[in-house]
Amino acid sequence: MPSISKPIAAPPGSQTNDLGLTVRHYEGAMSTLCAGCGHDSITAALIRALWELSIQPHRIAKMSGIGCSSKTPTYFASGAHGFNSVHGRMPAVATGAAAANRELLYIGISGDGDSLSIGLGQMSHAIRRNVRMLYVIENNGVYGLTKGQFSASADVGSKLKKGEENQMTPIDPVFLGLSIGATFVARSFSGDKQQLVPILKAALKHRGLALVDVISPCVTFNDHEGSTKSYLYTRRHEKQVAQADFVPPAREISAPIGAEGVTTIAMHDGSLVRFSAVPEGYDPGDRARVFDYLQGQQAQGLIPTGLLYLDESVPDMHERSNTSDTPLVQVPFESLCPGSGALERLMEDFR
Amino acid sequence: MPDANSRVNDFAFKLANVNGTGSASANGLLMQAIFRMGIPVSGKNLFPSNIQGLPTWYEIRVNKDGRTARALDYDLIVAMNAQTYARDIKEVRPGGYLLFDSSWPLDKDLRRADVTFLGVPFAQLCVEHFREPRERILMKNVAYAGSVIALLDIELSVAEELLQETFGKKKALLESNHEALKLGYDFAKQNFECPLAFRARRMNANGDKILIDGNTATALGALYAGCTVAAWYPITPATSVMESFKTLCERYRKDPQTGKSNFAILQAEDELAAIGIVIGAGWAGARAFTSTAGPGISLMNEFLGLAYYAEIPAVLVDVQRVGPSTGMPTRTQQADLLLCAYASHGDTKHILLFPAHPAECFEFAVKSFDLAERFQTPVILMSDLDIGMNDWVVPRLTWDDSYKPDRGRVLSPEQIEKLTAFHRYSNEDENFVTPRTLPGVSPKGAYLTRGSGHNRLGGYTELPDEYQDVVDRLAGKHRAAARFIPPPVIEKGQGKGRAPFSLVTLGGCDAAVREALDLLSKRGIHGDYMRIRGFPFGAEAETFLNAHDVNYIVEQNRDHQLKSLIALETSVPKERLKSLLFYGGFPLSAGQVVEGFLSAIGRPDREAARGLGGMPDVLSGAEG
Numbered sequence: 005m006p007s008i009s010k011p012i013a014a015p016p017g018s019q020t021n022d023l024g025l026t027v028r029h030y031e032g033a034m035s036t037l038c039a040g041c042g043h044d045s046i047t048a049a050l051i052r053a054l055w056e057l058s059i060q061p062h063r064i065a066k067m068s069g070i071g072c073s074s075k076t077p078t079y080f081a082s083g084a085h086g087f088n089s090v091h092g093r094m095p096a097v098a099t100g101a102a103a104a105n106r107e108l109l110y111i112g113i114s115g116d117g118d119s120l121s122i123g124l125g126q127m128s129h130a131i132r133r134n135v136r137m138l139y140v141i142e143n144n145g146v147y148g149l150t151k152g153q154f155s156a157s158a159d160v161g162s163k164l165k166k167g168e169e170n171q172m173t174p175i176d177p178v179f180l181g182l183s184i185g186a187t188f189v190a191r192s193f194s195g196d197k198q199q200l201v202p203i204l205k206a207a208l209k210h211r212g213l214a215l216v217d218v219i220s221p222c223v224t225f226n227d228h229e230g231s232t233k234s235y236l237y238t239r240r241h242e243k244q245v246a247q248a249d250f251v252p253p254a255r256e257i258s259a260p261i262g263a264e265g266v267t268t269i270a271m272h273d274g275s276l277v278r279f280s281a282v283p284e285g286y287d288p289g290d291r292a293r294v295f296d297y298l299q300g301q302q303a304q305g306l307i308p309t310g311l312l313y314l315d316e317s318v319p320d321m322h323e324r325s326n327t328s329d330t331p332l333v334q335v336p337f338e339s340l341c342p343g344s345g346a347l348e349r350l351m352e353d354f355r
Numbered sequence: 356m357p358d359a360n361s362r363v364n365d366f367a368f369k370l371a372n373v374n375g376t377g378s379a380s381a382n383g384l385l386m387q388a389i390f391r392m393g394i395p396v397s398g399k400n401l402f403p404s405n406i407q408g409l410p411t412w413y414e415i416r417v418n419k420d421g422r423t424a425r426a427l428d429y430d431l432i433v434a435m436n437a438q439t440y441a442r443d444i445k446e447v448r449p450g451g452y453l454l455f456d457s458s459w460p461l462d463k464d465l466r467r468a469d470v471t472f473l474g475v476p477f478a479q480l481c482v483e484h485f486r487e488p489r490e491r492i493l494m495k496n497v498a499y500a501g502s503v504i505a506l507l508d509i510e511l512s513v514a515e516e517l518l519q520e521t522f523g524k525k526k527a528l529l530e531s532n533h534e535a536l537k538l539g540y541d542f543a544k545q546n547f548e549c550p551l552a553f554r555a556r557r558m559n560a561n562g563d564k565i566l567i568d569g570n571t572a573t574a575l576g577a578l579y580a581g582c583t584v585a586a587w588y589p590i591t592p593a594t595s596v597m598e599s600f601k602t603l604c605e606r607y608r609k610d611p612q613t614g615k616s617n618f619a620i621l622q623a624e625d626e627l628a629a630i631g632i633v634i635g636a637g638w639a640g641a642r643a644f645t646s647t648a649g650p651g652i653s654l655m656n657e658f659l660g661l662a663y664y665a666e667i668p669a670v671l672v673d674v675q676r677v678g679p680s681t682g683m684p685t686r687t688q689q690a691d692l693l694l695c696a697y698a699s700h701g702d703t704k705h706i707l708l709f710p711a712h713p714a715e716c717f718e719f720a721v722k723s724f725d726l727a728e729r730f731q732t733p734v735i736l737m738s739d740l741d742i743g744m745n746d747w748v749v750p751r752l753t754w755d756d757s758y759k760p761d762r763g764r765v766l767s768p769e770q771i772e773k774l775t776a777f778h779r780y781s782n783e784d785e786n787f788v789t790p791r792t793l794p795g796v797s798p799k800g801a802y803l804t805r806g807s808g809h810n811r812l813g814g815y816t817e818l819p820d821e822y823q824d825v826v827d828r829l830a831g832k833h834r835a836a837a838r839f840i841p842p843p844v845i846e847k848g849q850g851k852g853r854a855p856f857s858l859v860t861l862g863g864c865d866a867a868v869r870e871a872l873d874l875l876s877k878r879g880i881h882g883d884y885m886r887i888r889g890f891p892f893g894a895e896a897e898t899f900l901n902a903h904d905v906n907y908i909v910e911q912n913r914d915h916q917l918k919s920l921i922a923l924e925t926s927v928p929k930e931r932l933k934s935l936l937f938y939g940g941f942p943l944s945a946g947q948v949v950e951g952f953l954s955a956i957g958r959p960d961r962e963a964a965r966g967l968g969g970m971p972d973v974l975s976g977a978e979g
Binding site: 060061062063065066067077078082083084085086087088089090093095096097098099100101102103104105107108125126128129133322325326327328329332333335337339340341342343344346347348350351354355 | 390391565566567575578579580581582583584586607608610613614615616617618619620621623624625627628629630631632633634635636637638639640641643657658661751752753754755756758759760792793794795796797798800801802803804805806807
C-alpha cells in the first residue's frame with residue numbers, strides 16, 4: 005500500500021493534551037483510501053480518542069491483517085510501531101506481541117473479510133483469551149480491494165452494485181462476541197464521531213479485549229440503493245441504545261448516578277463509563293438482557309449502536325496465567341536461565 | 356552359569372503388548388534397569404495412533420559396544436498380545452526364545468521347532484494374587500518384567516530400587532508391584548534354566564550418561580536459551596515438547612519473590628495461530644517458539660513467508676512423522692526436509708538444524724534461538740518421532756554459565772537516539788543483517804512491519820529495483836548463515852588411502868549408518884562418513900561430497916529429499932550422489948543400510964545381510 009508521509013506541523017496555538025502533544029502528533033501518513041471512505045472517519049475518531057487520553061504514541065502497537073481496513077494503521081500514530089501481517093491472522097500476532105510485552109497498548113484494526121471470514125477463528129479465540137487490546141472491525145459488508153464481492157457480514161437481501169442479492173445469513177460480530185464471552189462489545193457508525201470517540205476511549209481503557217464493530221460504508225462498492233451497509237441505510241436504521249461517556253479517574257460526574265436512565269460501570273483503572281438515556285429494562289452489564297434487547301431491535305429492522313455490553317470483572321490473558329508484571333521482554337536472562345548447577349542436579353532425574 | 360555359547364551384553368529383545376494396558380511402564384522399567392547396570396542400551400517404542408486396544412511393541416537392544424541403532428534380530432520376544440502371536444513368533448531368530456502367557460493354550464500351528472517356548476501363566480497368577488480387575492491387568496506387565504529379569508540376569512535389586520523410586524509414596528501400589536515382580540521372577544527361576552545364554556552383566560559404561568528423550572531435551576534447550584513465549588497446538592509426536600517445557604517452566608521460571616510466571620505458554624486454536632503468536636512475540640522482542648509436526652508445518656507456511664520477508668525471528672521444532680497428509684502419526688520419517696527448506700510461496704529459504712539424538716536436541720535448540728535472532732528469520736529444528744519420543748542414552752547435558760544469548764542487531768534506545776533517521780532494512784552488516792527496533796522503545800525507531808513489497812527504507816514499494824534490492828539481500832543473508840550452522844560430522848573410513856565412496860546421512864540415522872560402515876569394513880569395504888547437521892550447507896560439506904566419487908545419501912523418505920537439496924544448493928554434480936532410502940516408518944537398522952548398500956553396488960548378499968540383522972520388516976499395518 006503506497007503511502008504519502010505527512011509532516012507533523014501543528015499550527016501555533018493548537019490545543020495540547022496532558023503530554024503537550026497536539027492532535028497532529030497522533031496522525032500518520034496520508035490515507036490512500038477512496039475519498040469518503042468510512043474507514044478514514046474511524047481513523048480520525050481514533051486519533052481523537054488517543055489524543056484525548058494522552059497516550060504516548062510510541063507505547064502503542066498497531067496491528068492489522070489484510071484489506072482496506074488493515075491499511076489504516078499507516079494513517080495514525082506514526083510514532084508507533086505497526087504490524088501489517090497476513091490476512092485474517094492479526095489476532096494471533098497481536099496475542100503473541102501482547103504475551104511478550106504486556107505494557108504496550110495494542111490496537112488491532114480489521115475488517116469484515118479479515119475478521120468474519122478468513123479470520124473468524126482467530127478473532128473468536130482472541131476474544132476467548134481476553135487479550136487486552138482494542139479490536140476494531142471496520143465493517144462494510146464487502147471486499148473492496150478485490151472489487152466488490154460480498155463478505156460474511158452482508159445482510160440477507162442486500163444487493164451488490166450489479167444487483168446480485170446476498171442469500172446467506174450474516175455473521176454478526178456483536179452477537180458472536182456476546183455468545184463467546186466478549187467482555188466489551190460495541191457497535192458504532194463511522195458517520196457518528198460523537199458516539200464513536202467515547203466508545204473508543206472506553207475500549208482503550210478496557211481490562212481485556214474490547215470488540216468495536218463499526219459500520220463503515222464502502223463508497224465505491226457498497227453505498228448504493230439496495231445495500232444495507234450504505235450511509236443512507238445506516239442513518240435511517242441506526243438506533244443508539246444508550247449514550248456512553250468515558251469519565252477519566254478523578255473527574256467530576258455532572259449528572260447524579262442513580263438518576264433515571266443513568267448507570268455507571270467502573271473500569272479497572274478507576275475511570276468510569278457513564279451510560280445515560282438507558283432504555284428501561286436494559287443493563288449494559290447483563291449479558292442475557294443485552295442479547296434479548298438487541299435481538300428485539302434487530303427483528304424490527306433496526307441497527308442498535310452504542311457501547312452495548314461491558315464487564316470489567318473478567319481477568320485478561322496475563323492475569324489468568326499469572327504472568328510476571330514485568331513484561332517478559334524485560335525479564336533479564338539471568339532470571340530465565342536456571343544455570344549449570346540446576347542442570348547438573350536435574351540430570352539425576354534422568355538416571 | 357556362563358557357558359561356551361553365552362553372549363554377554365549383546366542381544367535384543369522385543370515386547371509385544373496391547374496398548375493402553377500399562378505395559379509402557381514395565382518396559383521402561385526393564386530398559387532403565389539395564390541402564391542402571393551401566394550397560395549401553397537403547398529402546399524403541401513402536402506404538403499405534405490409538406488410545407486402547409491395538410498392538411504395540413517395545414524393543415530393547417543391549418550392546419556393550421554402544422551400538423544404539425535398532426536391531427531386527429530378536430533373541431527373545433515377550434508375546435503378551437494374542438492378536439499378534441503369529442507375526443511375533445515369526446520374528447524370533449532361529450534358536451531364540453518366546454515368552455508367552457500360558458494361562459491359555461497356544462495354538463499348535465504357531466509353534467516353531469527352532470524356537471524355545473517359555474510359558475508363564477501370568478494372567479492366572481495375577482488373578483490368584485490380586486483382587487481388583489484393573490490391578491490384575493496392570494500387574495501382569497510387572498510380572499512379565501519379573502520373568503525377563505530372571506531370564507536375562509538383570510539385577511533384581513536394581514528393578515526393586517526403581518519401583519521404590521516410582522511408587523515410594525504410594526505404599527499399596529509399591530507392594531503390589533513388588534509382589535507382581537516376584538511372581539514372574541520366581542516362576543521363571545523355578546521352571547526355566549535361568550539365565551539364558553544371552554544375558555546382562557554389570558558394566559561401567561553409563562557413569563556420565565543419562566536416559567532422555569529428544570522432546571524433553573528440546574524443551575530443556577528452550578528453557579536454557581531464555582525462551583519466554585511458546586505457542587502450540589497438540590499434535591503427535593510433538594506434544595511432549597511443550598508439555599515438558601511447561602513442566603520445566605513451572606519448576607524453574609516462577610519468580611521466587613512474587614510467585615509469578617516468567618513465561619507465557621499459549622495453547623492456540625490451530626497451528627496457524629501458534630506460529631502467528633510466535634511471530635508476534637518475536638517482533639516484540641521475546642524469544643519464542645512453537646513445536647509441531649508435518650501437518651502443522653503445512654499450515655504454518657503462510658506465516659513462515661511473512662517472518663522470512665519481514666525478517667522476524669521465530670523458532671519452530673518439527674518433530675517429523677510419516678506423511679503425506681495425516682500419514683502415520685506414530686511412525687518416524689525425515690520427509691519434511693524440502694517443505695521446511697523452502698516453506699511458503701514466493702522465493703523463501705529457511706535455516707534448518709538436524710539433531711541426531713537428544714543431546715543435540717538440547718544443544719541445537721539453544722542454537723536455534725541464537726540463529727533466529729542473529730539472522731532475524733525462522734529457524735526450524737528438524738527432529739523426528741524416533742529422536743523425540745524414544746529414550747536414548749546420551750552424555751549428561753551440561754551448561755556453560757558464560758553463555759550469552761545472541762540477540763542479534765537490536766538497537767538500544769541510546770543507539771536509536773543517535774540516528775538521524777531509522778530505516779528498517781538499511782545499514783546491513785557483513786551477514787546482510789540490518790538492525791531492527793522493538794516496539795515501545797522510542798518514537799524515533801517506529802516503523803510499519805509489512806509482508807507486502809517493501810524497499811530498504813521499510814516503505815511500501817512496487818518498484819522492481821527496490822523490491823529486488825531487498826530480496827537479494829535476503830538471499831545473501833541465507834548464504835551467510837552457512838558459516839554459523841554446526842559443521843558436519845566427518846569420520847574417515849578404516850581403509851588405507853582415499854575412500855572411493857561415502858555414506859552421508861542426517862538426524863537419527865546416525866547410529867545405524869555408522870554401524871553399517873563398521874560392518875562393511877569387516878567385509879573389506881571401506882567408506883567415509885558424513886552427517887550433515889544443518890541447512891544452508893557449509894563449505895565443509897560441499898568439499899567432502901566433491902572429494903568422493905560416489906556419495907550414498909541415506910535418508911528416511913521416498914523422494915530422496917536430502918539428496919535433492921544437496922543437488923539444488925551445492926556445486927556437487929548429480930552423478931556423485933546416489934540414494935539409500937528407508938521410509939516405512941520405523942527407526943533405521945544397520946542391517947538395512949548394509950543390505951541396501953550391497954544391492955546398490957550390485958553385490959546383493961542377502962545371506963550376509965540377514966546375519967547382520969537385515970531381515971525384511973514384517974511389522975507393517977497396525978494403523979490407528
